[in-house]
Amino acid sequence: MKVATVAIGSLVALTALALLSPQWLVFMAMLVLAKGVVVLGLLVLMRTGLVSFGQGLYFGIGAYAAALLSHHLHVADAAVMLLAGAAAAGLIAALLGLLLAGYRDIFFAMLSLAFSMILYGLLVKSAALGSTDGFNLHARTLFGVALAPGVERRVFLIAAAVCAVVVALLVHGLLGGHWGRLVTGVRDNELRVTYLGASPYRVVYVNYLIAGTIAGMGGALVALAVGHVDPETTYWTTSGEFVFIAILGGTQSILAPFIAATIFEALRTMASQYAPNVWQMSLGLAMLAIIMFLPAGLWSLAERRRRSV
Amino acid sequence: MSSILPVAFDGIAYASWLFLISAGLTLIYGVMRILNVAHGSLYALGAYAASSLAGVWLERGLPAAGSFAMLLLAAILVGCLVGPLIERGLLQWMYGKDEVVLVLITYAVFLIIEDVIKLVWGVDSLLLPEPYALPGNFLLGDLPYPVYNVLLIAMALATGLALAWALYRTRQGKLLLAVIHDREMSMAMGINVSRVYLATFAVGATLAALGGAFTAPTVAVTPGIGVEVIVLAFAVVVIGGLGSLGGAALGALLVGLVRSATVHYWPEAELFSIYAVMAMVLIARPKGLFAAQEARKI
Numbered sequence: 389m390k391v392a393t394v395a396i397g398s399l400v401a402l403t404a405l406a407l408l409s410p411q412w413l414v415f416m417a418m419l420v421l422a423k424g425v426v427v428l429g430l431l432v433l434m435r436t437g438l439v440s441f442g443q444g445l446y447f448g449i450g451a452y453a454a455a456l457l458s459h460h461l462h463v464a465d466a467a468v469m470l471l472a473g474a475a476a477a478g479l480i481a482a483l484l485g486l487l488l489a490g491y492r493d494i495f496f497a498m499l500s501l502a503f504s505m506i507l508y509g510l511l512v513k514s515a516a517l518g519s520t521d522g523f524n525l526h527a528r529t530l531f532g533v534a535l536a537p538g539v540e541r542r543v544f545l546i547a548a549a550v551c552a553v554v555v556a557l558l559v560h561g562l563l564g565g566h567w568g569r570l571v572t573g574v575r576d577n578e579l580r581v582t583y584l585g586a587s588p589y590r591v592v593y594v595n596y597l598i599a600g601t602i603a604g605m606g607g608a609l610v611a612l613a614v615g616h617v618d619p620e621t622t623y624w625t626t627s628g629e630f631v632f633i634a635i636l637g638g639t640q641s642i643l644a645p646f647i648a649a650t651i652f653e654a655l656r657t658m659a660s661q662y663a664p665n666v667w668q669m670s671l672g673l674a675m676l677a678i679i680m681f682l683p684a685g686l687w688s689l690a691e692r693r694r695r696s697v
Numbered sequence: 698m699s700s701i702l703p704v705a706f707d708g709i710a711y712a713s714w715l716f717l718i719s720a721g722l723t724l725i726y727g728v729m730r731i732l733n734v735a736h737g738s739l740y741a742l743g744a745y746a747a748s749s750l751a752g753v754w755l756e757r758g759l760p761a762a763g764s765f766a767m768l769l770l771a772a773i774l775v776g777c778l779v780g781p782l783i784e785r786g787l788l789q790w791m792y793g794k795d796e797v798v799l800v801l802i803t804y805a806v807f808l809i810i811e812d813v814i815k816l817v818w819g820v821d822s823l824l825l826p827e828p829y830a831l832p833g834n835f836l837l838g839d840l841p842y843p844v845y846n847v848l849l850i851a852m853a854l855a856t857g858l859a860l861a862w863a864l865y866r867t868r869q870g871k872l873l874l875a876v877i878h879d880r881e882m883s884m885a886m887g888i889n890v891s892r893v894y895l896a897t898f899a900v901g902a903t904l905a906a907l908g909g910a911f912t913a914p915t916v917a918v919t920p921g922i923g924v925e926v927i928v929l930a931f932a933v934v935v936i937g938g939l940g941s942l943g944g945a946a947l948g949a950l951l952v953g954l955v956r957s958a959t960v961h962y963w964p965e966a967e968l969f970s971i972y973a974v975m976a977m978v979l980i981a982r983p984k985g986l987f988a989a990q991e992a993r994k995i
Contacts, residue, residue, distance in 0.1 A: 439797045506976065508968065510969050668812045669809045679798060
């Protein structure tokens, strides 16, 4: 019941935002939703006890898949692009997951980083894919309905909100049930999970697949919002940013990634306006403060408050 | 083919550079279990400090050969000032945390130093071509080849041998190996583990700065030069096996040769090839070439 309220409430709020707010806010909200979705995937992995420093791989695949459709096949439908982004990322995740699901800890983190850097290396050097400059894309329709140039972004935001809410509900349902228990079991003690008859490899594989697919969707959303893709989407600093947002929010709630992404984007916008030279420094200091004082993320503030009431 | 020799030389020179940086990274990981992302910023600091110091030296009209001493001095200064600052000021409170959390902590340090560099040195690039040009060229087959690269190779060899000697042949090195093997037991035996950590971090930082200092004459030193280095060094260290000095040497050689071969014969695949090597090694040997097996714990 409560879940339904939150879901409908955020949909309504985001729709209102899409229709009423100025263009820059629409753009920012779109970025927040896209990054929130990617970080949601990281949350699923972190519940399994794994941190991927290579989610930029799927983020980039999603973005490029959407952009390639528009640029080379002249598909202009946003829904097709979103689906293609998620599907392309899911496909690669299904392949690489076979390998990565056997790794843990720092090796999982580093190997996923290596794969994202392989894609970065390919993109930077391939002239057909725009090299370091990337290329533009343009989506003109949604489900075949043509959109007027001014309202495109607003409609995309509503589509993004629907995507994000649906994905968040699915993940919430998945982690709230039997699967969620299994996932934390794998994090806490893998060997015992094996003895109980479940396969940690399978758990990690499926979670990796989920994380990759929704990161691809996030990438396609960003491509739609920005109208441009470049190799920076797959660089390790992009992946690091996602990990930062995940740590900022914490892993206790499905809402935490979205709230953390909102704070992150707001701070970034302010910093680039007023203090562009100390943006990374403030990011670093904030990260240290959170790791030291709020190891479970900002969400633990809300939890603490609830407990004291 | 006549181009094999330059390719091999390029590869070995690149490997030497990689080894200088990766040796520090793997040493710090081996002793402290920290995969230090800030290694990239120590590299950058080394490059900046070297450019400034050697720049001042040359401006004063002092003998040009002395600029090499300035590069060395810059690296040692950075390593012995900034290294302990990071270790004592921050990391010593963080031991015992999860390895991945430690990566994030050093990532935060990396972000902070990136901006500190911009604040101190500004965003313009620094150029210091003199030390690179000074030793001149020699003929490799029929190609002129910079002597500077040969100096780099010699320095990496000397550093590697000195590290191995210090680690396996001296009392301090044996204490260090004891700490790597079993931290708590060494503490119980009266080894000052805290001091060992401090020394390790300072040495590791100096090696990173050394890599940066001797890169400074060959490139334009700009903000962000540490960003790419850190993932490269990660790749090398992971290929060799985290914490293994010999592994770092072999990993650096492998990556160096593969890179120079792809750069010469198939330039588009440069970055791709390095990480492809890393992925292949990890697929074949999940913990790297020289990593010790660990017991499973229930």
